[in-house]
Amino acid sequence: MNDAAPAPTPAPAPRRARVRAPELIGRGGWLNTGGKELSLAELRGKCVIVDFWTFCCINCLHVLDELRELEEKHRDTVVIVGVHSPKFVHEAEHQAVVDAVERYGVEHPVLDDPELATWKQYAVRAWPTLVVIDPEGYIVAQHAGEGHAHAIERLVEELEAEHGAKGTLRRGDGPYVPPEPVATDLRFPGKAIVLPSGNFLVSDTTRHQLVELGPDGESVVRRIGGDGQFKEPQGLALLPDGRVVVADTVHHALRAFDPASGEIELLAGTGRQWWQGQPTSGPALDIDLSSPWDVAWWRGKVWIAMAGVHQLWTYDPQTATVEVAAGTTNEGLVDGPGAEAWFAQPSGLAATEDRLWVADSETSALRYVDAEGAVHTAVGTGLFDFGHRDGDAAQALLQHPLGVTALPDGSVAVADTYNHALRRYDPASGEVTTLATDLREPSDAVLAGDDIVVVESARHRLTRLRLPEEAVRVEAVAHRTQRSATEVAPGRLQLDVVFQAPAGQKLDTRYGPSTRLLVSSTPPELLLAGEGTGTDLARELGLNPEVAEGVLHVSAMAASCDDDPENEYPACHMHQQDWGVPVRLTEGGASRLPLVLAGMDAAGAQ
Numbered sequence: 075m076n077d078a079a080p081a082p083t084p085a086p087a088p089r090r091a092r093v094r095a096p097e098l099i100g101r102g103g104w105l106n107t108g109g110k111e112l113s114l115a116e117l118r119g120k121c122v123i124v125d126f127w128t129f130c131c132i133n134c135l136h137v138l139d140e141l142r143e144l145e146e147k148h149r150d151t152v153v154i155v156g157v158h159s160p161k162f163v164h165e166a167e168h169q170a171v172v173d174a175v176e177r178y179g180v181e182h183p184v185l186d187d188p189e190l191a192t193w194k195q196y197a198v199r200a201w202p203t204l205v206v207i208d209p210e211g212y213i214v215a216q217h218a219g220e221g222h223a224h225a226i227e228r229l230v231e232e233l234e235a236e237h238g239a240k241g242t243l244r245r246g247d248g249p250y251v252p253p254e255p256v257a258t259d260l261r262f263p264g265k266a267i268v269l270p271s272g273n274f275l276v277s278d279t280t281r282h283q284l285v286e287l288g289p290d291g292e293s294v295v296r297r298i299g300g301d302g303q304f305k306e307p308q309g310l311a312l313l314p315d316g317r318v319v320v321a322d323t324v325h326h327a328l329r330a331f332d333p334a335s336g337e338i339e340l341l342a343g344t345g346r347q348w349w350q351g352q353p354t355s356g357p358a359l360d361i362d363l364s365s366p367w368d369v370a371w372w373r374g375k376v377w378i379a380m381a382g383v384h385q386l387w388t389y390d391p392q393t394a395t396v397e398v399a400a401g402t403t404n405e406g407l408v409d410g411p412g413a414e415a416w417f418a419q420p421s422g423l424a425a426t427e428d429r430l431w432v433a434d435s436e437t438s439a440l441r442y443v444d445a446e447g448a449v450h451t452a453v454g455t456g457l458f459d460f461g462h463r464d465g466d467a468a469q470a471l472l473q474h475p476l477g478v479t480a481l482p483d484g485s486v487a488v489a490d491t492y493n494h495a496l497r498r499y500d501p502a503s504g505e506v507t508t509l510a511t512d513l514r515e516p517s518d519a520v521l522a523g524d525d526i527v528v529v530e531s532a533r534h535r536l537t538r539l540r541l542p543e544e545a546v547r548v549e550a551v552a553h554r555t556q557r558s559a560t561e562v563a564p565g566r567l568q569l570d571v572v573f574q575a576p577a578g579q580k581l582d583t584r585y586g587p588s589t590r591l592l593v594s595s596t597p598p599e600l601l602l603a604g605e606g607t608g609t610d611l612a613r614e615l616g617l618n619p620e621v622a623e624g625v626l627h628v629s630a631m632a633a634s635c636d637d638d639p640e641n642e643y644p645a646c647h648m649h650q651q652d653w654g655v656p657v658r659l660t661e662g663g664a665s666r667l668p669l670v671l672a673g674m675d676a677a678g679a680q
Contacts, residue, residue, distance in 0.1 A: 092212050093212060093213040093674075094211060094212055094213075095114055095122075095124075095205070095207045095211055095212060095213050096192070096195035096196060097113065097114055097192075097195075098112065098113070098114060098124070098155065098157065098185050098192050099185075099187070099191050099192055099195075100157065100158075100185045100186050100187030100188070100189075100191060100192055101186075101187070101188055101189055101191070102158070102168045102171060102185070102186025102187060102188050103168075103185075103186055104183060104184070104185055104186070105171065105172060105175050105183070105184040105185075105186060105253075106175065106180065106181070106182060106183050106184055106250055106251060106252070106253065107183045107249050107250070107251055108251030110249065110251075112155070112183055112185075112249055114207070114211055115211075116249070117153055117155075117207075117249075118209065118210070118211055118244070119209045119237075119242060119243060119244025120151060120152065120153045120209060120244060120248065121148070121151055121152045121153070121206070121207070121208065121209060121230050121233050121234065121237075122152075122153050122154075122155060122206070122207040123141070123152060123153070123154045123155070123204055123205070123206055123207075123226060123230075124155050124157055124196070124204070124205040124206075124207065125137065125138075125141065125154060125155065125156045125157065125202060125203075125204055126157050126159050126192075126193060126196070126198050126201065126202060126203040126204075126205070127156055127157070127158060127159070127201060127202050128158060128159055128160050128161050128162075128165055128201050129158070129165060129170075129171070129174035129177075129178065130161055130162055130165060130419075130435065130436065130474055130492075131161070131201045131202065131419075131436075132365055132367075132381045132382050132419050133201065133202055133219060133220055133382075133651075133652075134201050134202040135178060135365070136220050136347065136365070136382065137202045137204070137220055137223075138178055138179075138180060139324060140220065140221075140222075140223040141154060141223060141226075142181075143223070144223055144226065144227050144230070145181070145182060147227075148227075148230055148234075149247075149248065150245045150246055150247070151230070151234050151243060151245055152230055152248075153182070153183070153248040153249065153250075154182040154183075155182065155183050155184070155185060156175075156180060156182060156183070156184040156185070157184075157185045157187050157192050157193070158171050158174075158184055158185065158186050158187060159187055159190050159192070159193040159198070159201065160188055160190075161201065162460060162473055162474050162492050162553075163460075163473065163492070163553050164473060164474070164491075164492035164493070164494075165492070166188035166189075167188075168186055168188070170515070170532070171184070171186045173262070173515070173532050175253075176253065176261075176262070176280065177262040177279070177280050177531075178280075178306075179280070181250060181252065182248070182250050183248075183249055183250055194558070199218070199560075199653055199655060199669060199670075200218045200219070200651055200652075200653045200669070202218070202219065202220075203216065203217070203218045203670075204216070204217040204218075204222060204226065205217075206226060206229055206230075206233075208233050208237065209233065209237040209242045209243050209244065210237070210242055213674075214229065214233070214674075215229055215672075215673060215674065216670045216672075216673070216674060217649075217670070217671070217672045217673075218651040218653070218669065218670055218671055218672075219630075219649060219650050219651025219652070219671065220649075220650060220651070221349070221647055221648050221649040221650060222649060222672060224576065224645075224647050225576030225577075225579075225647070225649075225672060228576050228577050228578060229576070229577065232577065258534040258535075259285070259292070259294055259534075259535075260276060260278050260281075260285060260534045260535060260536075261278060261279075261280040261281050261534055262278075262279050262280040262531050262532065262534065263276045263277060263278055263279060263285075263517070263529050263531055263534065263535075263536070264276075264277040264278075264279040264306075264307065264308040264309070264517055264518065264529065264531065265277045265308055265309045265310050265321075265368060265477070265517065265518040265529060266310065266518055266520050266527065266529050266536065267310045267311070267312055267318065267520060268520050268521070268522055269286070269312070269318075269333055270312075270316065271333075272289045273286050273287060273288055273289060273295055274286070274287040274288075274289075274291055274520070274522075274527070274536060275287075275310055275318060275331075275333070276529070276536065277304075277307040277308050277309070277310055277320070277321075278297075278307075279306050279307060279308060279323075279531075280306070281300065282299070282300065282302070282304050282305050282306060282307070283297050283298060283299050283300040283304060283307075284297070284298040284299055284304065284307065284310075284320065284331060285297050285298070286298065286333075287536065289522075291522075291527055291535075291536035291538060292535075292536070298331060298336070298338070299331075299338060303329070303338050304320065304322050304325070304329070305322060305323070305324035305325045306323045306324040307320050307321065307322050307323060308321045308323045308366075308367050308368060309321035309366065309367055309368030309369040309370075309379065309422075309423070310369065311369040311370050311371050311376060312371065313330070313371060313376075313391070314371070316332070316333065316334065317330045317331065317332045317333075318330065318331045318332075318333065319341065319369045319371075319376050319389075320369075321366040321367055321368055321369050321378070321379075322343070322366070323365050323366060323367060323381075324365070325343065325345055326343050326344075326345060326346060326347050326348070326362065326363040326364055326365065326366070326382075327340060327341075327342060327343030327344075327345060327363060327366070328340075328341040328342040328343060328358075328363070328366060328369065328376070328378070328389060329341060340359065341358060341359075341389060341391075341394075342358035342359065342361070342363060342389050342396050343358070343359070343361070343362065343363040343366075344359070344360065344361070344362050344363075346362045347362060347363075347364050347365075347382065348361075348362035348363055348364040348382070348383060349362070349648040349650070350403065350590070350631050350648060350650055351633075351648070354387075354397065354398045355395065355396065355397035355398065356395060356396070356397075357394060357395060358389055358394050358395055358396045359394070361396050363378075363380065363382075363387070363396075364380055364381075364382030364383045365380070365381045365382030365383075366378045366379065366380055366381070366382075366387075367379045367380075367381035367419075367420070367421045367422075367476075368420075368421060368422050368423045368433075368477075369423065370423035370424060370425045370430065371425060372425035372430050373445075374390075374392075375388040375389060375390050375391075376388065376389040376390075376391070377399065377423055377425070377430055378396075379420040379421055379422065379423050379432065380401075380420070381419045381420060381421050381435075383401070383403045384401055384402075384403055384404065384405045384416065384417045384418055384419060384420070385398055385399075385400065385401030385402075385403060385417060385420075386398075386399045386400040386401055386412075386417070386420060386430075386432070386443065387399055399412055399443075399447065400412030400413070400415050400417070400443060400447065400449055401415055401416065401417045401420075402414065402415070402416060404416045404592065404594075404627070404629060404652070405417075405418045405419070405436065405457070405627075405629075405652045405654070406418055406437070406456065406457060406594075406596070406627060406654075407434070407437040407439055407441075407451060407454060407455070407456050407457070409441075409448075409449050409450055409451055410448065410449060411447065411448055411449075412443065412447040412448065412449060415448075415449035417432070417434050417437075417441070417449075418434055418435070418436035418437040418439075418457060419434070419435045419436040420432050420433070420434050420435070420441075421433055421434075421435040421475075421476045421477075422435075422475065422476050422477040422478045422489065422517075422518065423478065424478045424479050424480045424486060425480065426480045426484075428444065428445050429442045429443065429444060429445075430442060430443040431478045431480065431486050432478070433475040433476055433477055433478045433488060433489070434454065434475075435474050435475060435476055435491070436457060436474070437454050437455075437456055437457055438454050438459070438460035438471065438472045438473055438474055438475065439451055439452075439453060439454025439455075439472065439475075440452045440453040440454060440472065440475065440478065440486070440488055440499055441454070452467055452499055452501070453467045453470050453471075453472060453488075453499055453506055454471075454472060456596055456625075457596075457625070457654050458625060458654070458656065459471065459552070459553075460472065460473040460474065460492075460552075460553050461473060461550070461551045461552035461553045462490070462493045462495065462508075462548055462550065462551050463506075463550040463551065463552055464497075464505075464506050464507050464508055464545070464548060464550065465505065465506060465550075466504060466505065466506075467499060467504045467505065467506050468504075470499075470506035471550075471551075471552055471553075472488060472490050472493065472497065473490060473491070473492040473493045473553070474491050474492040475488045475489055475490045475491055475497075476489055476491040476516075476517040476518070477489030477491070477516065477517050477518035477519060477529070479518070479519045479520065479521065479526070481498070481521070481526075481541070482521075483500075484500075484501060484502065485498055485499060485500040485501065485502075486498070486499050486501075487509060487519055487526060489516040489517055489518055489519055489528065489529070490516070491515050491516055491517055491531075492515070493511075494511065494512065494513050494514055494515065494516070495508055495509075495510065495511045495513060495516070495548070496508070496509040496510040496513060496516060496519060496526070496528060496539070497509065498545070507545035507546075508545055508546045508547075508548045509526075509539075509541070509542055509545065509546065510528070510539055510542070510546060511546055511548060513528055513530050513533075513537065514530050514531070514532040514533040515530070515531045515532035515533075516528045516529060516530055516531065517529050517531040522538070524540065524541065525538050525539060525540055525541065526538075526539050526541050527539075558656075559623060559656040559657055559658040560655055560656065560657050560658070560663075560664065560667065561657075561658050561659075561660045561663035561664065562617065562657050562658070562659060562660075562663040562664050562665070562667060563617075563659070563660070563661065563662065563663040563664065563665050564617050564618070564619035564659045564661070564663075565616065565617060565619065566614060566615070566616060566617075566665060567604075567614070567615040567616075567617050567664075567665060567666070567667055568612070568613075568614055568615075568665060568666040568667070569593065569604070569612065569613045569614070569615050569626075569628065569666075569667050569669070570611070570612050570666065570667070570668045570669070570675075571591060571611040571612070571628070571630040571668075571669050571670075571671050572611075572668055572669065572670045572671060572672070572673055572674070572675045572676075573589070573611055573630070573632045573649065573671040573672050573673060574672055574673030574674070575632075575634040575637075575672075576634060576647075576672070578636060578637055578638075579634040579635060579636055579637055579647070580634060580635065580637040581632065581633070581634055582633040582634055582635040582646050588632060588633040588634070589609055589610070589611050589630070589631065589632045589633075590607065590608075590609060590629075590630065590631040590632075591607070591608050591609070591610065591611055591613060591628070591629070591630050591631075592606070592607045592627075592628070592629040592630075593605055593606065593613060593615065593626065593627070593628055593629075594606075594627045595624055595625065595626050595627060596624055596625045596627065597621065597624055599618055599620070599621055600617060600618055600621045600624035600625075600626070600657075601615060601616065601617065601618070601626075602616035602617065602618050603615060603616030604616060611630060611632070611671075617657075617659055619659065621659065622658065622659055623656070623657065623658045623659065624656075624657060625654050625655065625656050625657070626653070626654075626655045626657055626667070627652070627653070627654055628652070628653040628655065628669060629650075629651075629652045629653075630650065630651055630653075630669070630671050631648065631649070631650040632648075632649045632650075632671060632672070633646060633647070633648050633649075634646065634647055634649065635647075649671055649672055651669075651671055653669055655667065655669070
């Protein structure tokens with residue numbers, strides 16, 4: 075008999091919350107599975123990452139790219155499932171989702187959920203949101219926004235070890251079945267320009283090329299850059315020296331293409347995506363960019379629609395520098411001086427002598443910058459109102475426009491992408507009309523003589539139209555986002571942004587506070603208290619009982635670094651997300667609003 079005192083029992087590792095994952099359901103059915111329906115039961119034994127996304131959302135596209143390396147590295151243990159949860163009416167069309175899955179190279183199963191059934195089951199509040207489900211079918215983490223791939227990979231490695239030891243991990247191929255490739259000269263073209271030769275230059279986005287077409291808009295003259303030099307290129311602009319600036323969107327760069335020599339040169343960007351806190355001006359090759367979507371030559375500079383950060387930047391070829399020209403990085407519709415204006419995914423530019431026109435896609439708005447640098451809105455009211463309505467610009471509606479073209483009479487044509495239409499705005503009369511319908515996701519248009527040539531992105535072609543003498547009559551429709559409002563009580567509302575640093579990391583406080591919270595509202599009268607910027611992720615808001623409903627705009631950021639005191643240069647990561655939360659004030663509504671940036675809400679609400 076051994077009388078020695080027993081060794082102390084080590085403290086058990088903290089257990090993760092055990093929340094059973096709801097089933098994945100969606101009326102649109104499954105894509106990338108070879109026609110097979112999937113269920114969570116069939117995925118048992120795998121680490122499942124559910125990606126709630128919608129194809130209009132630039133942050134969702136960033137997350138698709140962030141997840142690619144993890145998807146490849148852990149292909150035998152991880153299954154990523156995209157749940158497509160639409161914001162716009164067009165995004166609820168099944169064929170539009172099919173197109174988007176091909177357009178953005180999604181190589182995992184996707185559930186088309188046009189009625190947001192699974193979104194509601196998982197209590198999701200923002201695009202993009204990632205939910206991690208362990209091999210036994212329990213939710214173990216939730217992340218909103220960008221910058222979480224490293225944390226999810228760390229968690230996946232823990233789950234692999236834990237469930238490998240328990241015998242509950244199942245290795246092997248996942249359920250992804252690639253679709254059959256389709257042969258066309260263009261595949262989801264983005265933007266186009268007319269070269270001095272009369273030929274068209276088109277960004278062939280999904281094939282990562284530029285394509286030069288003859289004056290007929292159909293005959294292929296040559297293909298440029300199909301060897302990895304471009305990645306999902308979009309905007310094109312002709313420079314005075316004859317070269318073409320290319321918005322190399324997923325490479326987060328600007329390049330110059332010389333049609334005469336065929337040479338391609340990097341003008342701006344490092345290949346890395348810009349994050350909050352990084353420089354916004356300086357030598358162009360030293361500054362990170364974020365998803366430049368269109369470019370235009372105006373007032374001696376290249377103007378850049380920086381869709382990824384909701385800003386306009388400029389590139390000066392004389393000094394080879396870039397800088398921010400307008401926008402605060404907050405997402406929304408606010409006019410005024412450039413430094414105070416808000417944009418929402420600006421995606422199309424067109425220059426006239428005294429105005430730079432902007433297609434501001436997420437606010438379904440047409441906007442412009444004047445010669446003094448101030449920002450104005452011609453058509454559009456905000457993030458959640460859209461439709462197809464002509465007439466006086468103050469009440470007219472667009473739906474996620476991606477392109478704008480200056481016309482000879484001083485008006486502008488708008489590629490009204492999700493309405494499948496070409497619209498016209500006349501500044502002289504203040505009227506919006508429809509020039510053409512039955513286009514398929516038009517993303518740009520260029521003038522060619524008396525004709526206007528439209529980039530019909532989802533029909534993979536250029537379509538030539540004669541500029542009509544009269545407008546097309548269209549029955550007016552108006553929409554609001556399908557997302558149901560959160561019922562909250564008037565008066566005090568506790569806002570909690572939940573952030574838990576990934577395993578092995580801690581908040582980065584070396585240079586001051588590592589978190590930021592910005593709160594505002596539409597209408598502004600909704601908030602009696604709590605508006606503005608601070609460093610605490612919890613804040614008490616005061617809601618005005620005189621305002622029945624509105625939208626709370628919440629932007630949160632947190633920086634975390636490796637928790638290793640021996641490492642002088644720890645790896646650090648930025649996590650950030652913007653929420654637009656529709657709220658309805660009702661007696662008996664919630665007095666707390668939790669928004670999960672990363673982790674699980676300890677109070678039980680996700």
